[in-house]
Amino acid sequence: MFSSSVLSATSQHSTDQSPMSHQSKEQANILVLTTGGTIAGQANNDKELGYHAGQTKGEALINSVPALKNEAHIKVETISQIGSQDMSDAILLKLAQRIKQAENDPSINGIVITHGTDTMEETAFFLNEVVSHQKPVILVGAMRPAGYASADGAANLIDAVKVAASPLAKNRPVMVVMNDTIFAARSVQKMNTTNLEAFQAPNAGPIGIVNSEHIRFYSAPLAHNQASFKLPVKAPFPRVDIIYSHVQMDAALIEDALKRGVKGIILAGVGDGNTSTDALRSLQNAAKRGIIIVRSTRVASGFVNRNVEINDDQNNFVVSEDLNPQKSRILLQILLANNIHSTLEIQKIFSTLY
Ligand SMILES: NC(=O)CC[C@H](N)C(=O)O
Numbered sequence: 538m539f540s541s542s543v544l545s546a547t548s549q550h551s552t553d554q555s556p557m558s559h560q561s562k563e564q565a566n567i568l569v570l571t572t573g574g575t576i577a578g579q580a581n582n583d584k585e586l587g588y589h590a591g592q593t594k595g596e597a598l599i600n601s602v603p604a605l606k607n608e609a610h611i612k613v614e615t616i617s618q619i620g621s622q623d624m625s626d627a628i629l630l631k632l633a634q635r636i637k638q639a640e641n642d643p644s645i646n647g648i649v650i651t652h653g654t655d656t657m658e659e660t661a662f663f664l665n666e667v668v669s670h671q672k673p674v675i676l677v678g679a680m681r682p683a684g685y686a687s688a689d690g691a692a693n694l695i696d697a698v699k700v701a702a703s704p705l706a707k708n709r710p711v712m713v714v715m716n717d718t719i720f721a722a723r724s725v726q727k728m729n730t731t732n733l734e735a736f737q738a739p740n741a742g743p744i745g746i747v748n749s750e751h752i753r754f755y756s757a758p759l760a761h762n763q764a765s766f767k768l769p770v771k772a773p774f775p776r777v778d779i780i781y782s783h784v785q786m787d788a789a790l791i792e793d794a795l796k797r798g799v800k801g802i803i804l805a806g807v808g809d810g811n812t813s814t815d816a817l818r819s820l821q822n823a824a825k826r827g828i829i830i831v832r833s834t835r836v837a838s839g840f841v842n843r844n845v846e847i848n849d850d851q852n853n854f855v856v857s858e859d860l861n862p863q864k865s866r867i868l869l870q871i872l873l874a875n876n877i878h879s880t881l882e883i884q885k886i887f888s889t890l891y
Pocket residue numbers: 573574575576590591619620621622652653654655656678679680681
């Protein structure tokens with residue numbers, strides 16, 4: 538399981554691989570940005586629903602986990618108080634702008650973002666492409682709210698701060714820390730609706746583990762630590778819709794999307810990014826009109842490959858490779874906001890971007 542790159546990471550940072558001693562270490566300064574989610578959830582008094590996500594403000598959330606003091610000096614700011622199903626381009630922009638400020642602030646060593654788990658992978662991936670990677674940027678959430686017997690928020694938050702405070706986490710992709718496991722933004726995916734082990738990286742696996750004694754990365758740090766793309770200057774970002782493929786699919790949803798003025802369509806195709814004859818014809822016509830068509834898949838793992846059952850070269854389509862539909866959408870929005878419209882160039886980015 539441990540590759541040679543782990544050994545090199547170990548030798549570079551040998552003190553950090555040993556059991557942690559909170560007392561003897563000088564503490565890092567960690568900026569915690571709260572956005573909402575179950576980790577900020579509150580039990581519902583009217584009892585009609587289990588709980589409301591996103592209620593607790595940053596200061597109260599941090600104060601509710603006194604053990605964080607053992608890990609780092611915390612500075613907390615509330616970015617939003619939402620369930621992550623309501624994450625918006627405007628909030629993504631605000632969050633990224635604050636992180637970019639923190640990158641240039643020598644008094645901050647790492648950044649932790651508390652977030653709802655439903656769209657955490659999209660925010661993580663967005664940030665991964667627009668912020669730099671010198672300082673650790675970690676997203677964390679909870680599957681169960683405070684007050685439930687199996688509440689996981691406090692433990693996850695302690696783990697996330699611990700990783701953000703570690704020199705081992707520098708020059709890494711934006712990460713998600715959940716359930717003792719460290720994932721990279723590009724490959725992490727919510728794979729279970731309610732289980733505590735909800736996050737996995739079906740194609741790539743986790744990049745590390747964290748527990749009360751250790752942080753262990755299974756891969757070397759990134760060779761390049763600059764942001765891949767400029768942050769879009771304004772929200773909303775260019776409109777890109779996801780269309781889900783299924784049996785007896787016609788072109789109606791695609792035609793509707795075109796009427797709404799989409800700049801791109803992500804196909805959550807069947808199998809290797811496939812779809813019905815009717816839907817395909819409509820996508821071909823859209824591509825001829827300059828709409829960017831990216832073939833992704835509704836299948837949770839595997840690659841979408843070019844020119845297998847569908848002639849992508851002839852149709853001027855892009856394939857998402859291992860990016861799922863929701864992350865393909867974020868990437869295409871970033872590219873369109875950066876005035877990248879050539880399908881050749883877009884394909885190259887989908888194929889090579891970390
Ligand atoms: N476990 C969760 O965080 C889900 C709560 C909510 N739907 C959200 O994503 O914010």
